[in-house]
Structure formats: C-alpha cells, structure tokens
Amino acid sequence: MFKISATYTDLYQLRMAQAYFKNNKHEQTAVFDYYFRKNPFEGGYTIFAGLEDLLQKLKNLQFSKEDISFLKTQNFPDDFLDYLEKFRFHGKIFSVMEGDVIFPNRPTLRVEGTLIEAQLIETIVLNLLNFQSLIATKARRMRFIAGNRSLLDFGLRRAQGPGGYYASRAAFIGGFDGTSNVIAGEDFNIPISGTMAHSFVQSYDNELESFRDFAIQLPKKCVLLVDTYNTLKSGIPNAIIVAKEMEARGEKLFAIRLDSGDLAYFAKESRKLLDAAGLHYVKIAASNQLDEYVIKSLQEQNAPIDIYGVGTNLVIGKPNGALDGVYKLAFSNGKPRIKISENLEKITLPHAKQVYRVTSEEGIWIGADVISLKTENHVTTMHHPFDPFKQMDIDSLKQEPLLKEVMGEGEIKIKLRTLSEIAEYSRERFAQLPLEYKRFYNPHQYKIGISTALKKEQEALIKSRKI
C-alpha cells in the first residue's frame, strides 16, 4: 500500500548521523540489539512479527529527491546531504525467524554495520517490529483459547489509521483465519471475508426483503446480520425463511451474525430456533467488543458460536497498545559498549551476541534461553543476569541458535516465505511452548541466562564505568 522513505524516522537519528559524519566516525563498525523488556498483556510469551516486511523495506530504503530537498530546509550541511542521497543500508542483520515465540530481555535481532547505517534504521526497525509483534501476540492469545473456531479480523475502522494495514498482517501470523481488510488481503494474500452491516438491513423497508435480496445476490458463504431490530422475534425468523428459500434453490445459508446484546444467551437461543427449523448446518458468527477473555467466557458457557469477528481489541492490541522494544548499542569502534542504569534490569549487555534456546536431547524446550558472545558455539553454564548466586549447568543440553543472518550487503539472505508459511511456522513453534507459559493469569516466566564469558565482560565494563 505504501512506500516507506528513509525520512520515516526520528530527526535525532539524522542529527546523530550528521555529527558522526562530520566527526568522521560514521564508518566505524557498530552492533545494535533489538529487544523488549516485558511480554505484553501480562502474558508469558510474545510472537515475533514484522521481520520479512521490514527486510523488504530496508532493502529499498533510501532518501528521495523530495526528502533531500526537505532536509535542505532543516539546516543540514550539503556534504552530509550528498551522503544521504546515496545512502543504502548495507549492514548485516541477524534475527530470530518471523513467527517464532520470543521472550523479554534477550536480543531478537542484531544489526551489524557502520555506525551511521545502523543508527539510521533504528526507528523503522522499532516501528515495524514493536507493533506487529504486539498484534501477533494478541491474536495468538485468542487463537489459543478459540481452538478450531474461526477467528476473523474486523478491526480496520477502529485501527490506528494505517496501522490497521499491519495489524491484519500480524493477526494472520498470530493465528487468525482472515480479515475484512481488503487492501491487506490484496497485498499480503490474506483470505478476506465480509457480509453485511446494519445499514444494509435499514436501507430496506423490511428486514425480510433485505435478507432475501442479499441471499439472491450473494448465495455463497452468505451471512445474515440478525440484530438490527429484534434478534429472536425478527432477525432469526426472517433468516430461517430465507434459509428455506435458499434450500429450495439448492443453496445453503452459511451463517447468521450476532453483533449486540448478551452473545452467550442470543447464540444459544438462536441455535435452538435454527435447529428446530432443521438448519443445523447454519453457523453462528458473533462480534462486538470481543477479546481473549470474552471468548474464553463464551466458551466456558458453551455458547454455540462458530465464528468470532474481532475488531478494536485485536487491532490496537488493547490494553497495552505498544510493545516496549528498544534498540541498544552493544559494540562500536572495536569496543564493547554498555548503558548503566540505577535499575539493574536496564543495564545493557555489551558485545555482539547470540541467543540459544535450550532444549532436551529430543528438542523439547526446557524453559530457558541463554545469551552468549556471538563467538561461543556452546554454553556450559548459564548465569542469572543479576543474581550472582544463581547458575545452572547446561553443558549436556542442546542449544538452538536463534539469531540467523537474514540480511547482508544490501540483500535479503533468507528465502522470503508466504504469510501462510510464516503463520504455519508460528503455529508449530507455539506448539512447543509448554502450557504453563500460555495461561492468561500469572503465567510461568521463560528463563534467561547469560554465559560465563558474557557475564565477565559485562562486569568488567560496569566496573570501569563506576563513577
């Protein structure tokens, strides 16, 4: 739908780049880590989304002539603007695969490049990954509870403007079956679905006539919205009449949709009326302020709902609204770098690093990832990141490296997958996560450890920085 230009960034990236350039520091090598600090929704996991779209954006990232003209008005020196005009990202990116299950405080993505190029992509990395990971996670929580019932994204109207475009993409990765969002369907090959609004029914003098006209024109997967006037006294009876007329034509009404009131009650009563009319095959779709908790409650009440249409709470990732991803310098100009903080958990980890998911011999996830220097191929002991007395021997366990080279020399280094392939990969990875990390209330926390070598490097740097 839209092209992202290199001015899709915060001004301070350009000001820092200018200072690096003018001080001749811009060609120094640098390593940045992207990670987040807290799983959203008080949950036990996050689904990583946005990567393959990001890579395509980075491959084509540049400043247009209009961008340069605009920047000229903002007091940038000419030689720096000449540099920006030719700018292309040629760094390396190592990343967790899109769709994987990720956890806080360990690198999800690592950028290696010149200081200037790694800095110039910070905002777009954060903007695209934070949001899509948030929404994929929200979607996954609903898929987890909805079992094999259909989940459809209806959120575009309440989305944060064009954020809705990526919300639909991320929701599909997180396990949704389709979207109402046509442009997302068109650009990302997501199945699209949609039927009628109240306005359709209202535009007729009577409800029956509106259902009849709609069914004649759209007999395939026809869904009738039954709550414009009175669900049980008007909507369902009229839907039954039309369903019978469809049967006489050799067609089948696909579903009715409830969009207000007590969905559990109306679904049960609607099911009874439909079944009494012999319409056991007609499905029930429900929408109206759904989220994972409402869906859980509906299912606990055995509400006979086959299709959930989810809008606002999905596409804005309510209640969090944002994933707190950050992008931190770990190495530059040949030296490890650290940011100190009063808050132990906010002290950064220096050096280019690798993250290993620790598993049993059979590949079963044991509930811990370990961060090492990127040069370590195997970690023997994992240490608690802050508590010096906690450590664990993992020498005998398998360790799956999570960060793989996905970009280098301006080219994407992996085979890009279809969105369905990413969604399927995500489903498989999520299946490996034990149940205790998936529950909504007070989930178990997936452990993080650091290798002995990394721990020593961090301690030495903290010591040298003590003021």
Added chain:
Amino acid sequence: MFKISATYTDLYQLRMAQAYFKNNKHEQTAVFDYYFRKNPFEGGYTIFAGLEDLLQKLKNLQFSKEDISFLKTQNFPDDFLDYLEKFRFHGKIFSVMEGDVIFPNRPTLRVEGTLIEAQLIETIVLNLLNFQSLIATKARRMRFIAGNRSLLDFGLRRAQGPGGYYASRAAFIGGFDGTSNVIAGEDFNIPISGTMAHSFVQSYDNELESFRDFAIQLPKKCVLLVDTYNTLKSGIPNAIIVAKEMEARGEKLFAIRLDSGDLAYFAKESRKLLDAAGLHYVKIAASNQLDEYVIKSLQEQNAPIDIYGVGTNLVIGKPNGALDGVYKLAFSNGKPRIKISENLEKITLPHAKQVYRVTSEEGIWIGADVISLKTENHVTTMHHPFDPFKQMDIDSLKQEPLLKEVMGEGEIKIKLRTLSEIAEYSRERFAQLPLEYKRFYNPHQYKIGISTALKKEQEALIKSRKI
C-alpha cells in the same frame, strides 16, 4: 507518504455495494451520520481531527487496475467491477470544522449521496477520523496542563506502525509544538526536532568527548542527553563544561535532556547545578513515559522542566487506543431510517440533521448542542434524547450551525488550511469551552438535546418498528 486506494476498506462494504448494484438500489439517495458515543480518556470533550486529510483522500479515491484484478479473484461479477473501475465519490459531505471541540452522540459529519458511494467510503471515514480525533484529544489534554511549556511528540518508534504518521499530524492540531517524526514534518509542515540518543554517548569512550563533538557539529538548539551513565555526577558536570566551551565560542547550549529516574528530583538537582554554573538560560527537557497525569504531577511539584518529550502514551492514545466512532444510516430511498436497540442510547436518529451549538447573545458557549432536522433554521425547544420529561426553552439563545458543506460533486468546498491554521483554530475553540469540562476527574458533561420535530420523527419510527 502513502496513497490510499479504494480497497482500503472492509470487504462487507464491497459485498453490500455489489448487492445494491445487482438489485439496482445503488442510485437511491442515502444519508449517513458519523458520530462517536463516548469522550475518550474519561474526559469532557473530544478534539475533531482528520477531516481535511480525509477530504483530500476522498477526492482522489478510486480503484486501481491492480485493485480490480485482485477483486476479480474474489468472485465479484464483471459488470459490478466495471462499475467500480469508474467509481469516484461525488456525494456531499457536511461536517464540523477540523480542530473544533466535539461531543458524543451528535453528528460530527454527515454524508449525502447515492447509497453505494456513501457506503463505500464508510471505512476510510471511520479509520481516519476516529484515530486522529483520539490523538488530537490526548494532545489537547497535555497542552491544557502544560501551559506554555514546550510539548514535543517523540512517539514514532512505539506508534502502531504507520499510524504514527497521523499521530504526529493530530498531536500538532491538539497543541503540540513539534515532532521528531521527519516524514510527518515533511508532509504536513510540522516543526521537527531531535538531538541525541544514548547510543551517541555510548559510541564514544567518554561522555565529555561525545558532548563536545556533538556541540561542535550542532551548536544550534543543541540538547545534551545527560543520563547515560550518571546524571548528577557525570552528565550534568560534562554538560556544564561543554556549555562553557560553547560560551567561549559565542554559542549557547540550548538544553539538557533527562530520560530516566525521578524526573522531578533530577530536574531540580540539575537546575541547581546549572544555575550555580551561571547557566540559567540552559533549558531542561524531560522524557520517559509522560502523559497528562505525569505532567500534572511534575508541575505540581514545581519541577523546573521547560520541554516535555512525549512518546508512547501520546501516539497510541493510551489507555483508550481507539475512539468508538460509528457511521449510521439515517435516510435512504426517500425514507427516514432507524436502528432499534435494547439499549436506549444506541437507538439512532433518523433523517438528515443539523447540529447547533447553543450560545449566549455574546457567543459564550452555554454547555449544550441541539440536533435538529437539517431543514430547521432555529430550534425553540430542546428535548432530552431519552427522558421525555426533560426539556429546555432555547428560543432566545443564539445557535451556531456546526455542520457545513465541505465536499460536493467530487470537489472540496472549503479552502484547505495549513496545519498551523487548523491548530490555531482548535486552540481558539478550546478556549471557549468552560473549565468544568476540561478537568481530568469527573468532568461536567456537555449536554445534548433534540428538536421537537426530530423527536416526533424518531418516536413515530420507533412505534412503527415495535415488534
């Protein structure tokens, strides 16, 4: 930044359009109302934003060849696709002016056109107006409390993907002074600002050297970030050294920025150190999870902060995340239309309507808007929308019509304003709103009434629909 195609919509709009077209109902006239049901943030008002951008999008709205090819794969009939290929919006739009103060349950915008064209624009209307009004309102709440201190939008990295583009636009309308978002600055002519991140400081072997290099390259409006290692023992002392060096060159350090810890405490201590060094003119900027409540608290503590940088909570409109705007059919094919609901407040108002802001003879807002039929030029009695015993004589009061023709025959009917002009208009309108509607806790509710004629029309329709 991006072109919105007519497939930026929900599929059901196209399915309903198909049914209207095939049943030859599509040229019937229709009237839709856009309104919302609840002020966000438990506040007493909403700032209307998004309109002028929406009008430009509607003027150019069409299905591209690629869109039509895509829709061909989705089982749309050829004659309908031929129709869509030629589709342009030619209806009329009557609207509140962008930037005005608006309230729930009264039309903010009215669309009059053929049934099909009015239906086909629903999603884009909702998507653009809901979000921008949400953010402009959030921004206005911060401006209300921040007085004349600077407010800067730093949110792009945590925004909901490209939603950040419009968040910056809306924040400026709501009273922000600038943004870090370069593309928004470029496209909407918003002042942009930005300085340095922790990574800049970290990329040097010592903080002083990083400050010095930055100040040499960027002496104008130079802001030094002082909390990378230790604010009071390292950051501020180094900033003072550099400020003195700048003085020696005839330059002035503009500000220091705090981005962590207790901002009230660090601002006060930093101010003392700067003042003791004779640097009274150096401003203090603060960022880190700010919102209107944190800003209020900082000001109540007399924290000497001159510039607030606001990110996440602004650009995602936390905690709401969405404005609950709806788009409801009020008239079609020569007849008034209504949607009935168990919930009195969700019953819609039929007919094309006007909204008047009731004022004193001198133009002072008296705390009420009244909705009339569009054919009424003056309302004598305003009735409570649900309570039959509440009414008020407003015959002697002035009534300012809020809905003005902004689009017709495919053309924009108003002179488009610069974003600064819209922001200034918004400031002036907000100044007319009495204080009791502006407070954060339990604000007074701006009243709504309906005219006698509209009340009778609604009652007659409800009666005719009773089942």
